[in-house]
Amino acid sequence: MSVAQETVVAEERRPLRVALFSGNYNYVMDGPVRALNTLVDYLERQGHECLVFAPTVNEPAFAHKGELVSVPSLALPGKRSEYRVGLGLRGNVRRRLEAFAPNLIHIAAPDYTGYRALQFAQKRNVPVVASFHTRFDTYPRYYGAPWAERYVTNYMRKFYNQCIHVYAPSQSMVDELKSDGIGRDIRLWTRGVDGGLFSPAKRDMAWRRDVCGFNDDDVAILFVGRLVLEKGIDMFADAFSVARNAAPNIRALIVGEGPEKKTFQEKLPDAFFTGYQAGADLARAYASADVFFNPSITETFGNVTLEAMASGLPSICAEAAGSKTLIDHDRTGLLVAPNVESFAAGVAELANNEERRERFGEAARTESEAFSWDSVLSDLVDQYYEALATHRLSSNTAAGVAG
Numbered sequence: 001m002s003v004a005q006e007t008v009v010a011e012e013r014r015p016l017r018v019a020l021f022s023g024n025y026n027y028v029m030d031g032p033v034r035a036l037n038t039l040v041d042y043l044e045r046q047g048h049e050c051l052v053f054a055p056t057v058n059e060p061a062f063a064h065k066g067e068l069v070s071v072p073s074l075a076l077p078g079k080r081s082e083y084r085v086g087l088g089l090r091g092n093v094r095r096r097l098e099a100f101a102p103n104l105i106h107i108a109a110p111d112y113t114g115y116r117a118l119q120f121a122q123k124r125n126v127p128v129v130a131s132f133h134t135r136f137d138t139y140p141r142y143y144g145a146p147w148a149e150r151y152v153t154n155y156m157r158k159f160y161n162q163c164i165h166v167y168a169p170s171q172s173m174v175d176e177l178k179s180d181g182i183g184r185d186i187r188l189w190t191r192g193v194d195g196g197l198f199s200p201a202k203r204d205m206a207w208r209r210d211v212c213g214f215n216d217d218d219v220a221i222l223f224v225g226r227l228v229l230e231k232g233i234d235m236f237a238d239a240f241s242v243a244r245n246a247a248p249n250i251r252a253l254i255v256g257e258g259p260e261k262k263t264f265q266e267k268l269p270d271a272f273f274t275g276y277q278a279g280a281d282l283a284r285a286y287a288s289a290d291v292f293f294n295p296s297i298t299e300t301f302g303n304v305t306l307e308a309m310a311s312g313l314p315s316i317c318a319e320a321a322g323s324k325t326l327i328d329h330d331r332t333g334l335l336v337a338p339n340v341e342s343f344a345a346g347v348a349e350l351a352n353n354e355e356r357r358e359r360f361g362e363a364a365r366t367e368s369e370a371f372s373w374d375s376v377l378s379d380l381v382d383q384y385y386e387a388l389a390t391h392r393l394s395s396n397t398a399a400g401v402a403g
């Protein structure tokens with residue numbers, strides 16, 4: 001931060017009025033939604049105001065934090081109909097935004113509503129920041145349209161380059177976005193974990209036996225997340241099946257819901273599917289497993305991986321942006337090439353080596369203790385103020401040139 005920026009921040013560290021725009025805030029629980037709700041709760045506890053704009057449904061997945069303005073929306077077609085596309089800022093939604101008079105706009109999704117929010121901010125000279133949660137441009141490859149990937153990337157580049165800051169959840173993702181030219185000033189907004197909730201102490205052998213049907217000497221291989229193609233569920237199922245040849249005592253424990261559940265069950269007929277879990281039930285599922293397996297290459301951070309680490313689990317993850325920031329290869333887990341053979345070898349290796357699993361799990365728990373939500377969010381608020389200072393200085397410069 002320059003001396004001029006530091007001066008402006010010191011002069012203007014007044015309460016924030018943040019308008020937050022997201023494609024999903026409470027109707028499907030996932031990692032980005034959990035982070036955004038935690039952010040809003042933190043802002044309000046610190047005396048700031050926050051108003052959230054997002055699509056809604058009649059029966060949300062959970063009770064959200066803060067005040068939520070419902071954006072008119074349509075369900076996505078096909079298998080992903082649980083997600084919705086906002087239709088922009090119209091009528092009462094726009095009037096509510098204008099009455100709120102934000103001094104900062106935070107866009108969490110580059111969708112149509114996010115684009116309209118960007119236009120609103122530019123017309124009213126309100127500073128805009130954005131957070132990057134998902135590599136949406138990789139999604140076409142999972143749904144039969146790989147040709148569309150470069151067009152989505154180009155759109156994302158144009159969108160994010162109009163924001164003062166872009167907040168990415170891992171250093172590896174920061175580096176990836178810089179390499180791809182997505183964002184002019186890319187900052188790190190990492191994630192936190194509740195180490196009291198997610199803990200090895202929540203391990204429950206009786207639950208494993210009586211509910212999951214596992215034997216005590218079974219090695220439970222855990223998946224946690226939405227049961228959708230882009231989470232790598234096909235890769236998980238195929239790698240698990242191959243690994244079973246070398247480690248016949250492995251059992252699959254699947255936590256989550258989604259449109260591909262039936263297909264996943266057909267691929268893994270002997271797996272135990274818990275359905276959606278939250279809170280203490282989710283913590284118990286993590287701690288009662290033996291190895292966490294995250295095959296996804298679309299993660300920008302990997303909240304589930306951090307929760308597994310806090311629960312004392314060794315992880316097997318794809319050598320991709322999000323996981324590379326969290327997993328220290330051969331100390332807290334294994335980072336492997338995202339293919340069936342490499343994943344299967346990693347699963348079998350840990351399944352057959354209890355001492356190594358325990359050593360990795362202890363190191364992972366220790367590593368997770370550095371991720372405190374309050375510390376993470378305090379740093380983000382500091383970056384909000386820096387964005388305000390940058391915007392004010394650039395506006396003053398533009399006014400001086402015009403004059």
